Amino acid sequence: MSIPESALNYGSILTLLGENAEVNGKLNNKSITFTHIAIGDGNDQYVQPSRTQTTLVNEITRIPVTGMEKIEPSEEGGIPQLKVWAKIPDNIVDVAVREFAAIAVYDGNPYLHAVGNSVRIPILSGANNGGEVNDIYIEMTFAVTSLDPIIMIDPTIVTATRKYVDNNDKAHVDAADPHPQYMKYGDSTAIWTSMPIGHPFALELHILGVEPPPTDNPKFRYIKLSSNDIYNIDPDGRHVLINEMITGTSPTLSVTAEVNYPGSPMHGQRIELRNTSKVFSRAGENCGIVVGDAIRNITAFVSLSDESLPNSLRGFANHSGAFKSTAGLSSIHAVASKSIGANVYPQQKSDVNLDASLVVPTANQNQPVHIEEPLFERIF
Numbered sequence: 001m002s003i004p005e006s007a008l009n010y011g012s013i014l015t016l017l018g019e020n021a022e023v024n025g026k027l028n029n030k031s032i033t034f035t036h037i038a039i040g041d042g043n044d045q046y047v048q049p050s051r052t053q054t055t056l057v058n059e060i061t062r063i064p065v066t067g068m069e070k071i072e073p074s075e076e077g078g079i080p081q082l083k084v085w086a087k088i089p090d091n092i093v094d095v096a097v098r099e100f101a102a103i104a105v106y107d108g109n110p111y112l113h114a115v116g117n118s119v120r121i122p123i124l125s126g127a128n129n130g131g132e133v134n135d136i137y138i139e140m141t142f143a144v145t146s147l148d149p150i151i152m153i154d155p156t157i158v159t160a161t162r163k164y165v166d167n168n169d170k171a172h173v174d175a176a177d178p179h180p181q182y183m184k185y186g187d188s189t190a191i192w193t194s195m196p197i198g199h200p201f202a203l204e205l206h207i208l209g210v211e212p213p214p215t216d217n218p219k220f221r222y223i224k225l226s227s228n229d230i231y232n233i234d235p236d237g238r239h240v241l242i243n244e245m246i247t248g249t250s251p252t253l254s255v256t257a258e259v260n261y262p263g264s265p266m267h268g269q270r271i272e273l274r275n276t277s278k279v280f281s282r283a284g285e286n287c288g289i290v291v292g293d294a295i296r297n298i299t300a301f302v303s304l305s306d307e308s309l310p311n312s313l314r315g316f317a318n319h320s321g322a323f324k325s326t327a328g329l330s331s332i333h334a335v336a337s338k339s340i341g342a343n344v345y346p347q348q349k350s351d352v353n354l355d356a357s358l359v360v361p362t363a364n365q366n367q368p369v370h371i372e373e374p375l376f377e378r379i380f
Contacts, residue, residue, distance in 0.1 A: 008046055012102075012116030012142040016051050021106040021113065025149025032149050034104045034113070036062040037086040037138050042098035042117070049099075049115040056099050056115070061092060063138070065102075070147045080147045082114075085139040093125035102140050114142040189213075192220050195378045197265060200225060200274060200281070202373035212376060221264070221380040226275040227255055240379070244273070251364045252292040253277055264380040274375050293366045 014022075025032050040047075040056035047057050063086040071081040084102045098120055104113035123136055172178045192213045195201070204210050213222040216235050223240055224231040232241045241257040248254045255277040259266045272279065272290065279290055356362055 009048070010116075010118050011049070012100075012114050012140045013049050013051060014114050014142055014144060015053055015112050017054065017111045018102075018104070018113035019051075019145055021104065021111070022145045022149055025106060026146050030107060030149060032104050032106050032113070034065050034068055034084055034102060035110070036064055036103040037084065037140065038062045038101045038103055038112070039088070039092075039097050039138055040099040041096050044096055044098065044120070047099040047117045049117050053101070053112060053115045055112070056101055058099075060095055060097075062103060063088060063092075066137075071141075072147070079143045081141055082144050082147070083139065083141045084114075085137050088123060088136045088138060093123055095123050097121040097123065097138065100138050100140060102142070114140060116140050116142070189217055189219075192217070192222070192378070195220075195222075197378050197380070200375045200377045202375050204373055213378075220378060221261060222376050222378050223259070223271075224275065225271070225273045225375040225377060227257070227273050229275075241273075245270075248290070248292075252290070254279075254290040259379055261379055266379045271377070295366055 021032050024030070038056055038059050039061060040059045042057045045057075065084055066087050067085045069083040071083060073080055097118065099115070099117050101112040101116070102114040103110055105111075121136075203212060205212065212224065212231065213220065215221065215231065221240065226232075227244055233239055238260070240259070240261050242260045243258040245256050246253055247256075255273045256270045257273055259269050259271060261267050272288065274281075277290070282291075
């Protein structure tokens with residue numbers, strides 16, 4: 001039997017579960033948290049709310065609460081009220097809302113704190129609403145026994161309105177610098193934010209237009225791998241490299257310094273000042289170990305013929321390795337004389353000298369052909 005229109009009532013009421021939660025929450029000092037509003041279509045029939053309800057007649061979905069207001073009574077002895085509302089998501093369309101409930105959590109258990117009904121509220125998609133899509137809210141206001149145990153909505157739930165999103169999106173697009181925390185495209189210093197920390201690299205500063213990374217940008221800091229270099233001093237006078245140390249024996253020296261930059265993951269670590277120690281990088285597993293210079297061993301052997309022989313017969317008797325002999329003597333020095341039978345011969349001494357500088361460039365270190373360029377390294 002249908003209910004006459006004059007007998008239909010609309011509104012929201014506190015359930016027995018909600019009333020019990022309020023009373024026990026106040027007595028036991030436990031809070032009540034509102035999390036969702038459940039909506040239903042009541043099978044598209046009028047639904048009369050009941051204080052004994054524990055479910056909706058036909059629940060469609062539960063929507064996170066987006067707002068809540070405690071309404072204190074204006075008169076002494078008045079009844080406090082609570083207003084709870086939620087924005088219906090854009091994907092909930094082409095349904096009719098006839099019933100709803102405020103979902104709360106007390107002592108870890110969710111339940112229907114209040115239930116309500118309304119006239120039929122159609123929620124249409126844009127296609128069924130002349131292309132219009134509007135923000136729709138479900139709002140419940142109901143009397144409570146006490147506002148003391150009730151806290152605000154779950155702080156982990158945030159729902160934005162369509163207008164809020166559109167306005168903020170437009171403000172973001174229109175902003176001259178919407179991301180001030182990032183480098184802008186075309187910024188002359190943007191390239192320096194892409195270099196990895198701890199990777200030495202060279203710069204051809206002798207070429208006009210090549211500049212080292214700036215030292216006053218808060219987004220990064222580089223060092224020059226040189227001893228006592230002014231580049232490693234901040235504009236405020238702080239030395240980014242401290243406690244320089246020299247170890248080893250010349251010409252193989254290791255020159256290191258300590259990184260003094262608290263924001264850097266390398267703070268307090270010692271690094272090699274390669275511009276000063278002039279060491280090369282080579283692939284290997286012994287990270288940071290300076291290996292001294294060396295060449296593969298060159299061996300040779302030579303023996304001279306009997307000194308009693310005439311000059312024309314003297315020379316290298318035997319040789320091997322790096323030596324190569326030719327007929328005759330390479331150098332002869334008269335130091336004495338020696339008689340052999342009726343003949344007297346000057347006693348000879350043969351010297352064999354090896355001097356690589358006569359045929360190749362030499363230095364106090366082994367080094368290939370190279371170009372010296374200062375190395376830099378990012379530390380922050």
